[in-house]
Amino acid sequence: MKQPDDRELSIGEFARWSRLPVSTLRYYHEIGVLLPARVDASSGYRYYESDQLDTAVLISDLRQLGMPPADIAVVTGGGDLSVALKAHRNRLISEMEDRERAISRLDELLATSRRRTRGRVTIETRPPAVVARLRGHVSVASAAKDVRRLIVRLRAQLRTAGAANPEWYGAMFPLDLESDPVEVAVYADVDPPWPHSIPIEELPGGDFALVSHERNTPFASAYADLLEWCETNHRQAAGVVLEEYRSRTTTVAVSLEEVQ
Structure with a gap:
């Protein structure tokens, strides 16, 4: 993406540019997903650099895809993005299989009017x-x-x-x-x-x-x-x-x- 002039941004400015709520940025800081470039020692205010916008956009994309914050923190901490994407893809496939099994069982219940088929002991x-x-x-x-x-x-x-x-x-x-x-x-x-x-x-x-x-x-x-x-x-x-x-x-x- 095209970067604004490289400069330090307050948390409010960074929230506006990244389209992330201030509360979300604070939460991402707490769990290690997106760390501020600087935290003022006296006031506690968080400041970000404009070149962190690419990371913020990636985080938003991954969250919309359902990737857990802990996995995103590994990526933003220097982990291999492709490994994380493949792992999340496998997780989604597993969840799809779980849903298919649930749908199959729902169909069985509909067909049998909730009568339980007993197995032979x-x-x-x-x-x-x-x-x-x-x-x-x-x-x-x-x-x-x-x-x-x-x-x-x-x-x-x-x-x-x-x-x-x-x-x-x-x-x-x-x-x-x-x-x-x-x-x-x-x-x-x-x-x-x-x-x-x-x-x-x-x-x-x-x-x-x-x-x-x-x-x-x-x-x-x-x-x-x-x-x-x-x-x-x-x-x-x-x-x-x-x-x-x-x-x-x-x-x-x-x-x-x-x-x-």
Whole structure:
């Protein structure tokens, strides 16, 4: 863009030229997105240089595209713009996929008049299993999305460590959600020897009740199937819940103990 004469601008002048509110400029200063060229030590007034207008315009463009301020701060702090743009593009694609799944589920609810299709519960005895894992926190409201992001991180760590690409991934949840966000462990079925840089964890063995659904079926339906089955068949859910994600289906498994 064509620059005005190079000179120092007050925050009010810079706001007028950049078409950003003064309050927004103060906020951008606080979070490190756009720092003033100078802050008067006695008055606290912020001053900008006219050659910062290009940065202000870029910030406005990125914000309109939905890029988080933290990512913009990396760019304005000297980070690679192309890397940030590619990462945000991937984020938008992921959000589009989430919306497509939501639309698909809405269509199913419309077609079935809200009737829940119950899955078939089976019992399986499993030995303890050692898996590569990554711990993290997920929000209850966006658990599926948050788990996918953790799996992406685990997949990248495994790839960097030279491990074979797992055929499926899983997540270990507590049976009762007593906090939000909740800590989970995402894991991958990786053959030994395990990379030293990747933490490993032993999944519990024993009797499990399992139900499988298509990938776009909400997890709440699977949990309801399992816990209703436990009540009807006098079995007690105990310990942990394992969610296992394969190409077309998701299996939810809850560990069991006999009701005394």
